[in-house]
Amino acid sequence: MSNLAILPILLPLLTGIMLVFINKQKTLVKVITGIMVFVNLAVVSWIGSVVFQEGPLVLEAGDWPAPFGIVIVADQLAMVLVITTNLIAVASAFYAFRSLDEQRERYYFYALFQLLIAGVSGAFLTGDLFNLFVFFEVLLMASYGLIVLGGTKEQLRESLKYILINLFSSILFVTTVAFLYSVVGTVNMAQLAERVADVEQQGILTTIAILLFLVFATKGALFPLYFWLPRSYSAPPTVISALFGALLTKVGVYSILRVFSLIFIYKLEFTHQFFIYMAGFTILFGVIGALSTNNVKLIVAYNIIPAVGFMMAGIGVFSATALAGTIYYLVHDMIIKAALFFLVGTMAAISGTYDLRKMGGLIKHHPLLGWMFFIAALALAGLPPFSGFIGKFLLLKGAVEEDHYGIVAVGLIGSLLILLSIIKIFLNGFWGEARLAPEQEKASENGRLFPVALLLIFTIALGLGAEFFYPGIQGIADSLVDPSIYIDAVIKE
Amino acid sequence: MELLMAILAGLLFSTGVYMLLQKQILRIIIGTALLSHGAHLLIITMGKLNRGGPPILSEGVTKYVDPLPQALILTSIVISFGVTSFLLVLAYRAYQKNGTDNMEKLRGNNHE
Amino acid sequence: MKNVTNDLILKTATTIIVFLILGFSVYLFFAGHNAPGGGFIGGLMTSGAFVLLYIAYGFQTMNRVVKIDFKTFIPIGLTIAVLSGVGSFLYGQPFLSHTDGYFHLPIIGKAHLATAMIFDLGVYFTVIGVTMTIILSIAKDEGEQVENAE
Numbered sequence: 001m002s003n004l005a006i007l008p009i010l011l012p013l014l015t016g017i018m019l020v021f022i023n024k025q026k027t028l029v030k031v032i033t034g035i036m037v038f039v040n041l042a043v044v045s046w047i048g049s050v051v052f053q054e055g056p057l058v059l060e061a062g063d064w065p066a067p068f069g070i071v072i073v074a075d076q077l078a079m080v081l082v083i084t085t086n087l088i089a090v091a092s093a094f095y096a097f098r099s100l101d102e103q104r105e106r107y108y109f110y111a112l113f114q115l116l117i118a119g120v121s122g123a124f125l126t127g128d129l130f131n132l133f134v135f136f137e138v139l140l141m142a143s144y145g146l147i148v149l150g151g152t153k154e155q156l157r158e159s160l161k162y163i164l165i166n167l168f169s170s171i172l173f174v175t176t177v178a179f180l181y182s183v184v185g186t187v188n189m190a191q192l193a194e195r196v197a198d199v200e201q202q203g204i205l206t207t208i209a210i211l212l213f214l215v216f217a218t219k220g221a222l223f224p225l226y227f228w229l230p231r232s233y234s235a236p237p238t239v240i241s242a243l244f245g246a247l248l249t250k251v252g253v254y255s256i257l258r259v260f261s262l263i264f265i266y267k268l269e270f271t272h273q274f275f276i277y278m279a280g281f282t283i284l285f286g287v288i289g290a291l292s293t294n295n296v297k298l299i300v301a302y303n304i305i306p307a308v309g310f311m312m313a314g315i316g317v318f319s320a321t322a323l324a325g326t327i328y329y330l331v332h333d334m335i336i337k338a339a340l341f342f343l344v345g346t347m348a349a350i351s352g353t354y355d356l357r358k359m360g361g362l363i364k365h366h367p368l369l370g371w372m373f374f375i376a377a378l379a380l381a382g383l384p385p386f387s388g389f390i391g392k393f394l395l396l397k398g399a400v401e402e403d404h405y406g407i408v409a410v411g412l413i414g415s416l417l418i419l420l421s422i423i424k425i426f427l428n429g430f431w432g433e434a435r436l437a438p439e440q441e442k443a444s445e446n447g448r449l450f451p452v453a454l455l456l457i458f459t460i461a462l463g464l465g466a467e468f469f470y471p472g473i474q475g476i477a478d479s480l481v482d483p484s485i486y487i488d489a490v491i492k493e
Numbered sequence: 494m495e496l497l498m499a500i501l502a503g504l505l506f507s508t509g510v511y512m513l514l515q516k517q518i519l520r521i522i523i524g525t526a527l528l529s530h531g532a533h534l535l536i537i538t539m540g541k542l543n544r545g546g547p548p549i550l551s552e553g554v555t556k557y558v559d560p561l562p563q564a565l566i567l568t569s570i571v572i573s574f575g576v577t578s579f580l581l582v583l584a585y586r587a588y589q590k591n592g593t594d595n596m597e598k599l600r601g602n603n604h605e
Numbered sequence: 606m607k608n609v610t611n612d613l614i615l616k617t618a619t620t621i622i623v624f625l626i627l628g629f630s631v632y633l634f635f636a637g638h639n640a641p642g643g644g645f646i647g648g649l650m651t652s653g654a655f656v657l658l659y660i661a662y663g664f665q666t667m668n669r670v671v672k673i674d675f676k677t678f679i680p681i682g683l684t685i686a687v688l689s690g691v692g693s694f695l696y697g698q699p700f701l702s703h704t705d706g707y708f709h710l711p712i713i714g715k716a717h718l719a720t721a722m723i724f725d726l727g728v729y730f731t732v733i734g735v736t737m738t739i740i741l742s743i744a745k746d747e748g749e750q751v752e753n754a755e
Binding site for chain 3 (some may be wrong): 002003005013014017020021059060061063066070072384
């Protein structure tokens with residue numbers, strides 16, 4: 001049974017390789033992609049249900065026992081995120097069928113897309129710090145391929161910066177792992193968690209912790225390391241932006257969540273206090289960025305940053321309630337960011353421009369698109385009854401319980417500003433006089449709304465069905481506060 | 494020996510960072526290559542530099558070499574090889590398309 | 606031919622040296638597992654030999670002679686590597702489990718074979734594919750813009 005844990009990585013990887021071979025037959029590629037995303041979703045859901053019923057699945061690759069070999073750990077947290085990833089993969093695949101031009105499809109878009117899913121799933125599932133680096137590189141390699149896809153002037157310019165900043169943080173990651181190995185003598189996360197408590201020089205461990213945090217903060221776009229994100233995420237085509245915005249930064253957040261709930265938990269008053277400050281600044285600066293521009297895609301890209309800030313706030317507060325909020329918000333944000341990117345992509349495709357000042361009155365001919373955007377905007381800002389509300393409510397409740405009133409205030413102000421920035425798109429883009437008659441429009445919304453609807457149904461379900469989802473999420477948060485559950489699952493005495 | 498390696502790694506890091514701060518793309522890429530070499534040297538130094546047999550239980554061998562840093566380095570070298578080569582091609586294409594390899598001119602304030 | 610160069614020595618030496626390099630790369634590939642060597646370094650060495658050929662004889666000539674699309678090496682190699690890991694599923698073992706044994710082969714005699722070799726073969730192909738693709742994609746356009754159409 002333990003081989004189940006590797007399937008979420010293997011299936012997309014094999015599909016991706018297969019798609020390279022048959023790259024010439026375009027319809028076949030699409031058919032296989034369409035089938036495989038659903039197969040993947042079904043398989044990971046099944047694995048998820050097994051994990052939720054029977055506890056974490058651990059795969060020791062090559063039959064080497066845990067502290068020596070590479071382990072793949074499918075625990076509840078990882079599986080929830082892998083399932084969400086595959087859900088977004090389904091939506092993205094169907095959006096790509098409708099929106100990508102032929103040239104980009106020929107340059108292995110679908111193969112790289114599957115590779116990205118494999119890398120993201122791998123990063124969620126790995127139980128080994130060095131392997132986390134390897135899967136980071138796998139998903140980054142796929143993202144490098146995707147971000148230059150098509151090779152426009154702007155894409156090439158922005159991708160250079162994106163790759164350089166990621167390369168630098170990867171090197172820092174390797175360096176940090178080297179330091180950690182010399183101090184603790186292992187890279188297996190469960191064994192690290194056991195051993196850090198016994199290390200005599202706590203000072204160097206704190207240094208390592210902060211270095212690791214900086215690495216993940218660069219990948220996850222936290223203040224002040226988010227500067228690379230907005231432009232490089234808005235340069236490529238919409239479907240790629242959506243994949244990046246939904247998945248890549250979240251892998252960084254997940255890494256922080258995992259590492260700082262499992263390994264570096266002995267100095268909470270320093271590290272986690274620091275996180276709260278970072279979270280506050282991230283929320284404020286991100287939202288100011290979102291307010292500063294009229295480019296619709298850039299607004300959504302900037303909105304990734306405050307979301308990361310909210311999640312960091314939960315990790316900083318570090319109580320079971322706040323962590324449950326973080327996990328809820330993580331899932332919610334992956335879904336809603338993909339949906340928003342698809343929506344603004346559709347808007348821009350219809351009006352032929354990304355500039356908000358040149359849009360207007362879209363709701364006249366596209367009422368469904370308009371109301372979907374309205375729902376997505378409310379969900380993003382965290383209004384009830386959508387999923388964002390539950391996440392934010394849990395986060396802020398956790399923060400109040402632990403007397404972090406400052407972050408609560410920042411969070412509330414941030415939410416209001418987020419609502420302002422996203423409603424601006426709604427007011428300028430959908431209301432007012434219709435600028436274009438139906439026959440002047442550059443593209444149709446046909447087929448593009450199905451993936452969005454799929455995602456929105458899930459946000460509504462996550463919000464209204466909170467009664468159903470909440471106990472599971474709370475269970476995950478409880479197990480994060482008590483790392484011994486994870487350690488016992490990986491290292492069997 | 495560890496001291497020498499540490500100094501060497503430090504030198505590589507400092508030259509790498511210096512190169513990273515240049516304006517030309519090619520120099521920046523060389524900088525990242527130097528940085529990753531520094532990181533690899535650091536890993537091997539962290540695993541303690543000694544000569545000896547592989548860590549397989551056999552009689553007569555008393556001195557073992559830690560295999561894990563070597564495995565980590567090999568993985569890391571392969572990855573940095575892949576990324577650097579990709580970056581070189583990308584830099585070349587970006588140079589062709591944008592007509593400059595000066596990072597100052599690649600700022601991109603105008604958002605198309 | 607715009608500029609005819611006088612590279613007789615390079616061309617003559619290359620014909621001999623290439624075979625030496627290729628032979629050494631095969632040795633390195635098989636030496637892996639228990640001694641320094643393996644798929645990665647073997648693959649690099651092989652592509653080194655190919656690059657030397659390209660340098661000595663030029664891109665056009667080589668393209669006429671060697672009709673291999675190195676890009677296809679990448680998926681082939683990856684498939685071999687991944688499937689070698691999946692193979693252990695059939696025996697109910699965890700992913701990437703490997704086994705080895707001593708076999709009696711004709712001509713060579715007693716040989717130590719390991720299933721890790723199959724994985725290495727995948728790495729070998731992938732490395733050749735990646736290296737050659739990268740080098741050739743830069744080498745292809747000589748000054749003027751050439752759209753690579755494949």
